Amino acid sequence: MASFCINETWTNRQVCELLERAGLEQTRFEEGGIDGKQALKLKHEDLTRMGITDRKKNLEYLNVIKNQPKVFNDPIHGSIELHPVLVKIIDTPQFQRLWNIKQLGGSYYVYPGACHSRFEHSIGVAHLAGELGKSLKNKQSTIISDRDILCVQIAGLCHDLGHGPFSHLFDELILRGEIRHEKISIQMFDYLVEENGLRPLMKLYDLRRRDRTFIKEMIHPPRREEGEEATANEWPYEGRPKEKSFLYEIVSNKTSGVDVDKFDYFARDCHYLGLRNNFDHQRFMLFARVCKEAGNRKTHICIREKEVNSLYTMYQTRYYLHKRACQHKVKYGIDLMIKDALDAANGTRIGGLGRTLNEVKRDIQNNQMASFTQLTDFVFQQILDSANGELANAKRILRRINSRDLYKCVFEREVQGGIRVEQRHIDNLKQRLIEFSGNILTETNFEVVKVTIDYGMGHENPVNNMYYYTKQDPDTAIRNSGQQIPHLIPEAFSETVVRVYYKETDLLNPQSIIIPFDAWHQRVRQQQA
Structure with a gap:
């Protein structure tokens, strides 16, 4: 993508042409004879003296005049250079707030090193989105453009703008499932663009309304209303056609869960938690290709069939990360x-x-x-x-x-037999414990919780949802044929644990919880048999 960064050697005519390309009035710059050297020294008060007094309009001019790439020194990915549009997004209050939202919420109180934030994770995702996009472009230059790559990077950068305090805790407690943080992210993206006058800068780099739609679709894919049926040829996206469907798998892959968001948080979370990350995302990128489904216009990011073991390593990393840190019983308390x-x-x-x-x-x-x-x-x-x-x-x-x-975890037991534990079951167990205690326990002084740890897709094997290509046919996407599945794989891909936390003091001996739990477990199993 062409660079539109002013330097000191630019003439007044070149500066005015840049403003014209961004859709900004250049008359005051023409009359003042402002060249590149003078333009780079302009500040808010200088533009105000020139008659550009509106705050947002002032920002629009500065964003276009002072757009430069920037190098960030990241502890995970090393020195990374980001596009000027990304830099301007980072330098907004809406993005800067992510400094003060810890990536792992309450994990910091158990793992003192887990002090990293959504800020650096988002920058890491933007970087990896660009790296994967460039890798695919180098192999298959006709299917992805520089503008596609920039849009994917912006989506990676802004995908977590909607997180509230302590990340997912805000979603569960305040939003209560009524609004997803992904939807808030696209609302924040729109607000960020408007509030900080970024439209002219986006226009300068040829990012149009359709591209902004594409960015938001990658962050929060559109969903059909309940009861609305899909037609055979329906394509729910406006930003890019079905031939470029693979682009929607880079930042947030709803098909297999293999995406750069996970690549970054696996590496980053393990680093700050002091855990080992056995998944090599760089190897994945080397083997990744865009392939087309047979008899369909849809395209997918595919991995070489022999690399299936690497995918299991990725999902196992997710499992252990959640088991040892994200769902740690003290952290959960x-x-x-x-x-x-x-x-x-x-x-x-x-x-x-x-x-x-x-x-x-x-x-x-x-x-x-x-x-x-x-x-x-x-x-x-x-x-x-x-x-x-x-x-x-x-x-x-x-x-x-x-x-x-x-709060003290006084009881923990894995639910056996593939039982599906719903909230009504948890409420029923809580009532049983109250009754069994002779009403010594009350609803306010203990909590029963269900913790599910899986490979990212519930009871399903997510590897079966991945698309592959073979050495003999590197351009056709195939589903898991069964031939590439290794023998040493788990029998189950999810586990559910029930925990009991006392909030005040040890009201009952934890051993006394076993009898009502076993009776509850047996009854739920019989109901689902």
Whole structure:
């Protein structure tokens, strides 16, 4: 993609042509005879003196005039250079807030090294999206353009803009499944572009309305309304045609789960947790090709058939990462405490935020993103520092975290026999425990939780959803034929564990939980037999 970065040798005519390409009025620059050297020194106040007083219009000019690539030194991927559009997105308040959202939420309280944020992860995903795109372009130059690669990188950079405090905790507690963080990410992307005057810069690099649609579709794929049936030839995307369907598999792969988002967080999370990452994403990129389905216009990112073992290594890495860190029983107990604290603070206005968490949720639903931009993990400290008496209970819980007076996991048992445990089953077990205790236990002083750890697709083997190519036919996408499956694979691809946490004190001997649990387990198994 052509570069449109001003340098000091540019003439006034070249500067004006650049502004014209971006759709900006250049009369004041012509009259002032501003050349490249002068343009690079311009600041907000200089443009204001020139008569460009509107804040957003001022930003539009500066974004176009001072667009430059930038080199980032990343601890995982080394020195990486990012496109000027990516740099300008990074330098916005909406993106900078990701500094203050920890990638692994409460894991920091168990693994002190897990202090990395969504900020560096997002930059890493943008980098890997570009690397995979360039690798595919080098092998098959006719199927992917530089503009495609830039769009994929922007989607990788912005895919986590919608995360709230402590990442997924905000989704579960405040949003309660009513809004997905991916949808909030595309709302934040639109808000970021408009609020920071990035449209002219995007136009400068030939990113049109269709490209912005494509970026948002990669972050949050469109879904049909309930009851709406798909036609045989339906293609749900507007940004790119079916022939370029493989592009939708780079950042967030809904088919097999193999995407650069996982590549980065496997490497990054393992690094900061002190765990070993056995998956080599660079090898995957070397063997990746774009192939076409037989008898269909759809294309997929395919891996050489012999590389199936590498895919199992990837999914096993995901499993162990979740088992040892993300779903660690102490970390999960801390997550419950943060949930309870935020729940207790839900209806109270918090510190500098000036809004309740419920009001922020309503703002999101009304596509008003200013308050969400201010909401980060710092809400923890805002609650602790507040003098508002209505936050007393929330403060008490958070102080317990700081003094390591944590909720205690007193019982943990794996659910056997492939039982599907739903929330109603958990509620039923909780009631059984209350009754068995003779009402010593109450709903407020203990918690029963279901923790599921899998390969990313529930009980399914995700490797079966991957597309492959063979050495003999490197251009045709084939499904798992069964021939390439190694013998040493798991019999099951998901496990469910039930845990009981005491919130205050050890009210009952943990051994006393076994009898009602076994009876509950037997009954659920019989119901599903």
